[in-house]
Amino acid sequence: MRLTKKLLLVLAVLSMFSGLALADGPVVLKFATIEPPQSDNNKNVWAPLFDKINKEGEGILKIETFAGGTLGRNPMQQIKILMDGVTDMVQIINAYHPGQLVDDPIIMTPFTANNCFECSMSFHYMQEKQMLRGYDDLVVLGQVCLGIYGIHSDYPIKVPADLKGKKLRTAGKLFHALAENLGATPVAMPVTKVAESLSRGVVDGTLQDWTGMAVFRINDVAKYHVLIPFGTNPLTVAMTKKKYNSLPPKAKAILDKYIGGYFTRFWAKRLYERVNEIQDKISKDPKHTLYTPNAEELKQWKAATDPVIASWNKENDRWDELLKTYKAGLLKARTEKP
Template sequence: MLKKNLTGAAAGVALGLMGSVAGARDLAFAVFVPAASPSVQSIYQPWVDWFNAEAAADDVEITLYAGGTLGRNPLAQAQMVADGVADLALTVPSYTPGVFPDFDMFELPGFANNTREGSLAALELHQEGLLHGYENYYVAAMYTSGAYMIHTREPIESVSNLNGTRLRVAGQIQTAVVEALGGVPQNMSAGEMAENIDRGLIDGAMTDASVARTFRVADVAPNHYDANLGVLVFTIVMNRGVYDSLPDRVKDLLAQSGQFIADRQIESYGPAIETNMQAWEADAAHTLVIPTDAERAEIAARVQPVIDQVAAAATPGLIEAYEAKLEDIRSR
């Protein structure tokens, strides 16, 4: 059912979708990021094009609604799918603290080193039934960002320099990590990072290298501390009732979609991060610090209480399974 409080353009689009949602033929895919973003251009639209070509014989297609057309609030995307406002939606588990505790471990420092490791680990652990929290949905895709690092106005040469540093974070795990490292976490949206750093309201931000470039953080925070501070999980979820109504061949396409999207993320996002890192290293206006083994050991020791907290809230044995999965991925 459509929520009665939808207004304006979103309501008009959603009302026009009522028949298609009921028939589960024209599937509305809600994405809260802009249509011009690299994720839409390199990942979501290519996936939609591939799916539509493959599902044409079954008279099923996906229509992509980017830029928050069906709802701009990133925290409300899963509920939009549950309510039938959209058939599929991009969601971020960490945006709703406490709802998906199994996913908190991906944001822990010292585990996944890059987009490939994080994306394959998340997807495969989900496929093996080890990640819980989305049982009321069909999960079409699961993948991650690159490893988070710290970008600041002033140089950060070691973890001790983080004491008292005001850093933008997103969510409770990043908040706990920054506090453990001596920083002062400041929760705000990605779009607010650069302006607040430029105005001196915060000293820097914790995010990966691609986001730092896309949201202009690197323009105002040219000092980069590559401390491998965890990755962020993204999921594309589908209304369970809509999924159940689809032909088996279309369900097979959805089963293939997770690997399709993870591969596209790895192929496009990973190299973008490497390009940014190389540019910063070659630019005299930037500093790029790689922590020593001793520094990494100190970071690990400081965040161990956060790891213990996450492990206690997650499915028993999940973090150990995550570590084993990462080792397996690195050996391939």
């Protein structure tokens, strides 16, 4: 009887430790993105970065990517699926959340940033200073600006008058207003629908960055490209503060090494290289025409955009402060090599 009791006690202890061993695996974080698995961000940014984190965090922390919208396809619902716990980390297209991320449109200001790297770093500096509203419940893991927007169309454009009566796809309230002031009819739609809409004549052109043109095959339809620094839109990878704060200390310590400035620089440098690569390839394709307005034509574009910027200023009482800080960040970023 005593032997049986001792045996049962030993088995119980072994069972308890066995259960602990099974439970003592890595913390797994799900990362959701609407971008297809073969996109530049997935292949050249998130995959290598998460591989670094997973290698260092072996047995402690692991990030698994769910691409192509497998956890939620609607780009306007990405913050919601994060807050609802469908995913632990998510890619956010900030322009699709104007009611929450109210200060982010500062980087849409035309004739400010020259490229996505300097824009990304300036935006990061503003985030470090906690100047941007709408992030109270979020931890920003990394954040970049897309390539500087131009107008891409199925017909030639040189001056604002060429847009009169045309339908121009936009994303975000401020770009919507900009399209109107340029004489076009703005059409709001997600980037995933632009190529098809251009091919069917639903729109005549799009305000767009170069990476979006490539990822979503818009280059197959839009053959004319006018190069004007119209500003851009940001992308964010974030998790909730609740989820971040729930991480075990060891997992959090590993994640902390790779988020914020590290994540943003890693992402922005690769995006900068990719934007230049795409634009260079398109410029050498005889089927495409890239046009850079001359000084007189630029004056016409600027004259059409200035009133819109003035109206944005009136809608956001912090606009002057935000723009001053953003421009100062651009100057700082220009001292850092991409």
